[in-house]
Amino acid sequence: MKEKRIEKELSFSKLIIKFTKIGNDYHIILEGGNRPHIGCTVLAIPRPSLKEDGSISSTASVINVTGHKDEFLCRYLAENFAARENAVTVCTGGFHTDHITEEQIEEVKKAVFTVCEEWKEE
Template sequence: MEEKVIERELSFAKLTIKFTKVGKDYHILLQGGDSSHIGCTVLALPRPSLKGDGRPGSTASVINVTGHKDEYLCRYLAEKMAASRNATVVCTGGFHVDGITEEQIGEVQRAVEEIEI
């Protein structure tokens, strides 16, 4: 994968995630809703399992823009890809919809969780 774009039409908005290979590492750009923006940046690094079960894990550092709630989405993607690809991953972006409901937030989270990495 040099570059891959995944678009999901949600019931109320569109979600776009762009994966770009950078050497042996990856950059992920997440955007969508009424106004795309950068609300969060996550740097994830692969590491051995902390549970001792042999499954790879990852550790993340997060920078949030004050008042933004994009961390869950970016952190989920960055940590999952870092562990599965044994690579350094940066995920940045934001998803914004004015007046978003709890149900809609859940829909966005599920859409991100269902993406194959």
């Protein structure tokens, strides 16, 4: 797999997540809503878990654009992939819908969780 694109239809919009493999590492772009943008960038680096059970976890560094709240989505993707694939992972992007409701925010989060659960490298 060099590049992969996953689209999730939401009740009110579409979420698009693009994966690019760069060597052994990943660059993930998240976009959606009626005004996709760059609201956040997260760099996650794999490391041995603090549980000392041999598993892999990750540590993240975050850059947020002032006033944007995309960190949760980008951080979840970056940390999840860094740990699971044992690869440096960067996630950049943003999802924006005017007057978004709490229920719609939860729908976006669930879609991101689903992408992480279903994703397999081809």
